[in-house]
Amino acid sequence: MPEVVLSAQNLVKHYPIRRGVLRRTVGHVKAVDGVSFDLHKGETLGIVGESGCGKSTLGRLLMRLEEPTSGSVVFEGQDWSGASPKDTRRLRRDIQIVFQDPYTSLNPRMTVGDIVGEPFEIHADVVPKGGRRKRVQELLDLVGLNPEHINRYPHQFSGGQRQRIGIARGIALNPKVLVCDEPVSALDVSVQAQVVNLMEKLQDELGLAYVFIAHDLSVVRHISDRVGVMYLGRMAELGEEDEVYARPTHPYTQALLSAVPVPDPTLRGKRDQIVLVGDVPSPANPPSGCRFHTRCWKAQDVCSQQEPQLELRDDGHGAHLSACHFAEPRVIVETTDVSGLQPDTRFTTTEVGDVPDSGAGLGAAGGGEELGSSQADSTAERAEAMDPPARRPDDLSALTEDPQDRPR
């Protein structure tokens, strides 16, 4: 197994709940409560879980955007906790992040060139000043954007293209680890695959390791080598993609997998359905013992008293990490190995040529007011967004969303 680049060691993040005039702390939201894992060089670790399980907080902790309450992040053997601001900055060069929402994570007042080139301002020694523009153009080219669009503003791009800009910014400093927090969940179905393919290509070319945080279990299965399943701030199960999906041993993983619809109507009514009752309990007051015991059909007295440890438990084929007293494998989805099959290239391809209507405008789907007027080129007039009626921007935003450049 390749060397470990990043290691989370018992990471804990509690947010205080303050009440009253004196802002006294009356409790804690236990967003992340003791999570450990290793990330190896060049691999993808998928983190899945429902909203509120702490997966995004975990991503922010790995980046040191949040200070952990306890525990540490170790990068290439160096403990990040207690590192000086100078060291932190140097470490950040090697760990970068791509955010979920390509509409809010790019500054609407900066050009694409400024956004992608901003890391070079902070880490001035990476690329000499004179070569920055060229480097930014190379990066744009690498993520499948037209390098000539370096002077455009984010609102002139579609959602998928903006996510490419976010990725270009993420890889600008040649990081070793890229934390991706729901990188494709805001994208349309047909665009999602383009971005997933791009991320796989970049991983091959640059040897990146990904921490891929997402709630879509199908996407995570596709992209990940190993997968961790989180529930209420703790890791419920962790293993190779195959182990977690084909031989899950934790009841929560099993329930989660059974709830994911599979695009195959012939499986209707034939799949193992585990319907969980109720909602995820509040992380401010997680259940005692095993956190899942309030919704678990296997729960016994021991589950509410004793917290099960994340340890190797038998899965029928071998063993992988699972935090359940009564771990036993259960086949939820019949996995077919289709690694040999190639999709019919007559219908799909990533290399579709330019769309003729490249002179079309892009809306300010999320970009706020019109910002392109400073630009002299023809994009300025196109940038004027049609004003989507405020009530249902969801569908109308797409009216204004428009191809402008394309992966080449």
Next chain:
Amino acid sequence: MTVQDTTRTDTGAIRYEPQDGVLLEVEDLYVEFHTADGVATAINGVSFELRQGESLAILGESGSGKSVTAQAIMGILDMPPAVIPQGHIRYCGHDLLTMDEEQRRKTRGPEVSMIFQDALSSLNPVFPVGWQIAEMFRIHRGMNKSDALDQAIRLMERVQIPAARERVKAYPHQFSGGMRQRIMIAMAIALDPAVLIADEPTTALDVTVQAQIMSLLEELQEERQMGLILITHDLGVVADVADRIAVMYAGRLVEKAEVHELYRSPAHPYTRGLLESIPRLDQKGQTLAAIGGLPPNLMRIPPGCPFNPRCRMAQDVCRRDLPALREVAPGRLSACHFAEEVIDA
């Protein structure tokens, strides 16, 4: 066409009876948005019908016109900017588009109702949920407050909201996302509608909650024999629920088929591309074949087939002639010049 043989009861209300099992018929519908920058054609000649007890899924990406279709049926489009230059939407033979507003309002709720994607912004934050559900009974049925509230509690129990009697006075923000969606469903089915339109009902929810909501919807549909129009982009949800599927692209229907047929052998390259570009939970090591490019701007839909710039099968004819939606196999419609080749592939 004008309003036809309107049967009015003594009180002047229209009685609605499905004709040959057909509840809703959309015929050659166009919706345009007139903006300062030009006209965006959001729906471009869409026709379909919905039968009693049937689940029809309208599948499409954002901007394909699927939500606008739903809003046009409900009559809740903002006009202007929206304009319906032509087309018919018939409910039990009565054209909703030519109906006066008074009559139309009487159809919203008791006849056709809708569930929205975002329950939090669709519910009124300053009224208790019970009050909002009861409003349906007060306004449409003329019930008094306490009877209406009793009905609301019964409905909340029906949609499996725990401790309904205690929570009837709670406000929307005090519920979780899944519970809020249940409240929306309770409001939508309150008056026993014949047609229920669900616009991305589970998109904002976690998978485990999504499964709960979808099974509740299926159960209710079965129980009340409603016609269900499910609007979604999720090929997985569609495969679980729908009887028939209509695929939309750039404001047009590009394919219509029974669910098994569509998944087994799609008849349009766009549908085919979608199916091959999504990762599947039950497949390991698959290669994703992404559809290149982006959906077109609705103000500048390319000539010919709107999908041609992204289609690898595109020939000259595709760039020139708009393919009509035609029957390519029994019960199967496709708007592709080469539909037969796509089906056989």
